[in-house]
Amino acid sequence: MNALLSFSFRSPGRFSLSALALAALLAGCAVGPRYEQPVTALPSGWKEQKTAEGWLPAAPADALDRGEWWKLFGDPTLDELASRVQVSNQNIAAAVANFANAEALVRGQRAALFPSVSLSGSGKRSGTGTTSPSNAFGASLGATWEPTSGGGCASR
Secondary structure, three states, X not given: OHHHHOOOOOOHHHHHHHHHHHHHHHHHOOOOOOOOOOOXXXXXXXXXXXXXXXXXXXXXXXXXXXXXXXHHHOOHHHHHHHHHHHHHOHHHHHHHHHHHHHHHHHHHHHHOOOOEEEEEEEEEEEOOOOOOOEXXXXXXXXXXXXXXXXXXXXXX
Protein backbone atom coordinates (compact mmCIF):
# COMPACT_ATOMS: atom_id res chain seq x y z
CA MET A 1 0.00 0.00 0.00
CA ASN A 2 2.94 2.35 0.61
CA ALA A 3 3.99 1.91 -3.00
CA LEU A 4 0.66 3.30 -4.18
CA LEU A 5 0.86 6.41 -2.02
CA SER A 6 4.49 7.31 -2.58
CA PHE A 7 5.50 9.87 -5.15
CA SER A 8 8.80 10.20 -6.89
CA PHE A 9 10.08 13.76 -6.71
CA ARG A 10 13.02 13.13 -9.01
CA SER A 11 11.19 15.03 -11.76
CA PRO A 12 9.21 17.81 -10.07
CA GLY A 13 8.43 19.43 -13.43
CA ARG A 14 6.44 16.40 -14.60
CA PHE A 15 4.45 16.26 -11.33
CA SER A 16 3.63 19.97 -11.38
CA LEU A 17 2.68 19.80 -15.08
CA SER A 18 0.32 16.90 -14.35
CA ALA A 19 -1.19 18.72 -11.39
CA LEU A 20 -1.63 21.86 -13.50
CA ALA A 21 -3.29 19.90 -16.31
CA LEU A 22 -5.64 18.18 -13.85
CA ALA A 23 -6.55 21.51 -12.23
CA ALA A 24 -7.23 23.09 -15.66
CA LEU A 25 -9.42 20.15 -16.68
CA LEU A 26 -11.47 20.30 -13.49
CA ALA A 27 -11.79 24.10 -13.62
CA GLY A 28 -13.17 23.95 -17.18
CA CYS A 29 -16.22 21.90 -16.21
CA ALA A 30 -19.15 23.80 -14.79
CA VAL A 31 -20.66 22.27 -11.69
CA GLY A 32 -23.88 23.13 -10.05
CA PRO A 33 -27.39 21.93 -9.50
CA ARG A 34 -29.36 20.54 -12.38
CA TYR A 35 -31.90 22.94 -13.79
CA GLU A 36 -35.45 21.90 -13.06
CA GLN A 37 -38.14 23.53 -15.11
CA PRO A 38 -40.80 25.08 -12.89
CA VAL A 39 -44.32 23.75 -13.17
CA THR A 40 -46.72 26.33 -14.57
CA ALA A 41 -50.48 25.99 -14.57
CA LEU A 42 -51.71 26.55 -18.13
CA PRO A 43 -55.21 27.79 -18.84
CA SER A 44 -57.54 25.59 -20.88
CA GLY A 45 -58.15 28.42 -23.36
CA TRP A 46 -57.65 32.12 -23.95
CA LYS A 47 -60.05 35.02 -23.99
CA GLU A 48 -60.03 35.38 -27.80
CA GLN A 49 -60.72 31.71 -28.34
CA LYS A 50 -64.38 32.16 -29.30
CA THR A 51 -65.00 33.59 -32.73
CA ALA A 52 -67.33 36.52 -33.13
CA GLU A 53 -70.48 36.02 -35.15
CA GLY A 54 -69.80 36.20 -38.87
CA TRP A 55 -66.06 35.65 -38.46
CA LEU A 56 -64.20 32.52 -39.48
CA PRO A 57 -60.94 31.21 -38.04
CA ALA A 58 -57.88 31.84 -40.18
CA ALA A 59 -56.93 29.10 -42.63
CA PRO A 60 -53.46 29.94 -44.00
CA ALA A 61 -52.74 28.50 -47.42
CA ASP A 62 -49.20 29.77 -47.94
CA ALA A 63 -48.08 26.52 -49.55
CA LEU A 64 -50.53 26.88 -52.45
CA ASP A 65 -49.16 28.04 -55.79
CA ARG A 66 -50.38 31.55 -56.51
CA GLY A 67 -49.41 31.66 -60.17
CA GLU A 68 -49.52 35.05 -61.88
CA TRP A 69 -51.47 36.84 -59.17
CA TRP A 70 -50.52 40.32 -60.40
CA LYS A 71 -52.59 39.84 -63.56
CA LEU A 72 -55.68 40.44 -61.40
CA PHE A 73 -54.81 44.17 -61.38
CA GLY A 74 -54.88 44.44 -65.20
CA ASP A 75 -51.85 46.76 -65.22
CA PRO A 76 -49.53 46.37 -68.27
CA THR A 77 -46.68 48.13 -66.44
CA LEU A 78 -46.91 45.66 -63.57
CA ASP A 79 -47.04 42.76 -66.06
CA GLU A 80 -43.88 44.04 -67.78
CA LEU A 81 -42.04 44.52 -64.47
CA ALA A 82 -43.01 41.04 -63.28
CA SER A 83 -41.73 39.44 -66.48
CA ARG A 84 -38.41 41.30 -66.13
CA VAL A 85 -38.04 40.14 -62.53
CA GLN A 86 -38.76 36.53 -63.44
CA VAL A 87 -36.23 36.51 -66.27
CA SER A 88 -33.26 38.27 -64.71
CA ASN A 89 -33.46 37.97 -60.95
CA GLN A 90 -30.04 36.50 -60.25
CA ASN A 91 -29.66 38.34 -56.94
CA ILE A 92 -32.16 36.08 -55.21
CA ALA A 93 -30.50 32.97 -56.64
CA ALA A 94 -27.11 34.22 -55.43
CA ALA A 95 -28.52 35.01 -51.98
CA VAL A 96 -30.08 31.54 -51.73
CA ALA A 97 -26.76 29.95 -52.73
CA ASN A 98 -24.86 32.05 -50.17
CA PHE A 99 -27.35 31.13 -47.47
CA ALA A 100 -27.02 27.41 -48.29
CA ASN A 101 -23.23 27.77 -48.19
CA ALA A 102 -23.39 29.49 -44.80
CA GLU A 103 -25.65 26.75 -43.45
CA ALA A 104 -23.19 24.10 -44.64
CA LEU A 105 -20.30 25.93 -42.96
CA VAL A 106 -22.23 26.14 -39.69
CA ARG A 107 -23.06 22.41 -39.87
CA GLY A 108 -19.38 21.66 -40.45
CA GLN A 109 -18.29 23.77 -37.49
CA ARG A 110 -21.01 22.33 -35.28
CA ALA A 111 -19.93 18.79 -36.19
CA ALA A 112 -16.57 19.45 -34.53
CA LEU A 113 -18.35 19.67 -31.17
CA PHE A 114 -19.34 16.01 -31.27
CA PRO A 115 -17.22 12.86 -31.08
CA SER A 116 -16.15 11.19 -34.30
CA VAL A 117 -15.96 7.44 -34.76
CA SER A 118 -14.05 5.54 -37.44
CA LEU A 119 -14.08 1.88 -38.38
CA SER A 120 -11.84 0.13 -40.86
CA GLY A 121 -11.25 -3.46 -41.83
CA SER A 122 -8.83 -5.42 -43.97
CA GLY A 123 -8.32 -8.92 -45.23
CA LYS A 124 -5.36 -10.68 -46.80
CA ARG A 125 -4.95 -14.10 -48.30
CA SER A 126 -1.47 -15.34 -49.08
CA GLY A 127 0.21 -18.53 -50.10
CA THR A 128 1.97 -20.23 -52.97
CA GLY A 129 1.08 -23.24 -55.02
CA THR A 130 3.13 -25.55 -52.78
CA THR A 131 1.83 -24.29 -49.42
CA SER A 132 -1.68 -24.01 -48.16
CA PRO A 133 -3.10 -20.52 -48.30
CA SER A 134 -3.38 -18.46 -45.11
CA ASN A 135 -5.88 -15.79 -44.27
CA ALA A 136 -5.32 -12.69 -42.16
CA PHE A 137 -8.07 -10.34 -41.12
CA GLY A 138 -7.88 -7.08 -39.22
CA ALA A 139 -10.29 -4.51 -37.92
CA SER A 140 -9.80 -1.25 -36.08
CA LEU A 141 -12.22 1.03 -34.34
CA GLY A 142 -11.29 4.56 -33.34
CA ALA A 143 -13.03 7.40 -31.57
CA THR A 144 -11.84 10.95 -31.01
CA TRP A 145 -13.26 13.93 -29.18
CA GLU A 146 -11.74 17.24 -28.22
CA PRO A 147 -13.53 19.17 -25.48
CA THR A 148 -13.95 22.84 -26.19
CA SER A 149 -12.87 25.61 -23.90
CA GLY A 150 -16.23 27.35 -24.41
CA GLY A 151 -18.27 25.16 -22.09
CA GLY A 152 -17.98 21.71 -23.63
CA CYS A 153 -18.25 20.17 -20.16
CA ALA A 154 -20.87 22.59 -18.79
CA SER A 155 -23.83 21.07 -16.99
CA ARG A 156 -27.16 21.74 -18.62
